[in-house]
Amino acid sequence: MSLIRLAYASEATFLAQPVDKGVEPNVARILMASRSNNTKNDIVGGLYYGDDRFFQYLEGEEGAVRALYDRIAGDSRHRNVITLLEEPLEARTFANWSMKYVPLSSDVKGFLNRHGMKRFRPSDFTRDQCEEMIKLIRDSSQEGRVVSHDVAGSARPTPAVLPKGVGVGLAVAAIGVVGAMIYASTML
Numbered sequence: 001m002s003l004i005r006l007a008y009a010s011e012a013t014f015l016a017q018p019v020d021k022g023v024e025p026n027v028a029r030i031l032m033a034s035r036s037n038n039t040k041n042d043i044v045g046g047l048y049y050g051d052d053r054f055f056q057y058l059e060g061e062e063g064a065v066r067a068l069y070d071r072i073a074g075d076s077r078h079r080n081v082i083t084l085l086e087e088p089l090e091a092r093t094f095a096n097w098s099m100k101y102v103p104l105s106s107d108v109k110g111f112l113n114r115h116g117m118k119r120f121r122p123s124d125f126t127r128d129q130c131e132e133m134i135k136l137i138r139d140s141s142q143e144g145r146v147v148s149h150d151v152a153g154s155a156r157p158t159p160a161v162l163p164k165g166v167g168v169g170l171a172v173a174a175i176g177v178v179g180a181m182i183y184a185s186t187m188l
Ligand SMILES: Cc1cc2nc3c(=O)[nH]c(=O)nc-3n(C[C@H](O)[C@H](O)[C@H](O)COP(=O)(O)O)c2cc1C
Pocket: 010, 030, 033, 034, 035, 037, 038, 054, 056, 068, 071, 072, 073, 075, 077, 078, 099
């Protein structure tokens, strides 16, 4: 049994939908599938998405990672998949992450600024920049929350709950109306 690590860069083929908070819906769908599949396959890693580009890092058993990478490379949601790094690994470094996701965070912006990059173009990364990016994803505490948007099954409207005082007020008013109607009917 041997472990490997692999990083690649690719270009999204979908048009990013604007989101004011949370994760772009297409990316959220990818993350949901990744998290459940990777847990089953004992694969860990991180995903970064920004400026219509993906950077993904994977660690796991060689067979499992290669099989996943074949599947990912054939996914029509991205193109121009370029392997940036692929090598044996002694021990896992992303212990608890089936797929950690880092949104366009200030530390990634800092990384781009440091290297004089205006946009996120992982296909141009040097090996050192890849390592820096991997460390950044691993160390980031800004885990992007996958919130509903249009992700199947999870977008349920919250039931409207009235504040307690308003509820009590309405009940008292209703009793008053019924009382008045009974009183009025005795006058007829
Ligand atoms: C950028 C990108 C990253 C992806 N990463 C993963 C991943 O880490 N794990 C995974 O299972 N699927 C990943 N996918 C999705 C796979 O290509 C494929 O759709 C999915 O594994 C199929 O899962 P299913 O058979 O459970 O539907 C990724 C897709 C894209 C476009």
